[in-house]
Amino acid sequence: xxxxEYNHTVDTKGRLIIPARFREELGxxxxxxxxxxxxLFVFPQNEWQEFEKKLQGLPLTNKSARQFTRFFVAGATxxxxxxxxxxxxxxxxxxxxxxxxxxxxxxxxxxxxxxxxEKWIENSSYEDMDEIAEQMSDLGLGI
Numbered sequence: 001x002x003x004x005e006y007n008h009t010v011d012t013k014g015r016l017i018i019p020a021r022f023r024e025e026l027g028x029x030x031x032x033x034x035x036x037x038x039x040l041f042v043f044p045q046n047e048w049q050e051f052e053k054k055l056q057g058l059p060l061t062n063k064s065a066r067q068f069t070r071f072f073v074a075g076a077t078x079x080x081x082x083x084x085x086x087x088x089x090x091x092x093x094x095x096x097x098x099x100x101x102x103x104x105x106x107x108x109x110x111x112x113x114x115x116x117x118e119k120w121i122e123n124s125s126y127e128d129m130d131e132i133a134e135q136m137s138d139l140g141l142g143i
Contacts, residue, residue: 001025002107007117009101014094015086019105022112023085032093033076038119040089040097041072042112048076089114 006019018026022042031048035041043051055073058065075096079087089099102117115123 001109002112003109004107006105008103008105010089010094010099010103014089014091015082016089016099016103016114017084017086018081018112020085022105022107023081026081026112029078029080031076032079032087032089032114033072034093034096035113037123038097038115039123040093040099040114042079042114043110047110 002022002025004019004021006021008017008019010016026042026044030045031043033041033043051072055069058069060066075093077090077093081087093099097114098116098119099114100116104115104117104120106113106115106120
């Protein structure tokens with residue numbers, strides 16, 4: 001399971017060091033794609049395959065299902081770590097997530113998220129957590 005928050009930088013060539021704690025779980029090859037809220041999602045192969053199966057189960061006749069699938073699959077790219085534990089982030093994904101220099105990598109159980117530091121700060125405000133907790137309770141997650 002992926003968890004934790006790590007601050008890193010993208011170098012001028014678009015390379016990013018993956019935290020050592022995430023490397024073993026990601027394996028030799030993994031998938032990076034557009035994520036929700038303006039971040040990137042990083043899936044180990046087994047988790048990506050599970051996600052693909054769910055996407056394939058969506059009805060082709062449903063426009064929202066096609067758009068949802070296109071969003072994740074069209075920009076997906078396989079990645080491998082170099083000897084220094086870095087990956088090369090494709091330019092299109094860097095542009096999508098606004099990754100210029102300072103980034104935050106967060107573990108999210110079955111995936112890693114890569115955020116620009118600015119977007120992470122914007123999206124990690126927990127001022128309304130009591131309200132969110134109530135909504136999660138309605139979804140069956142009681143604490």
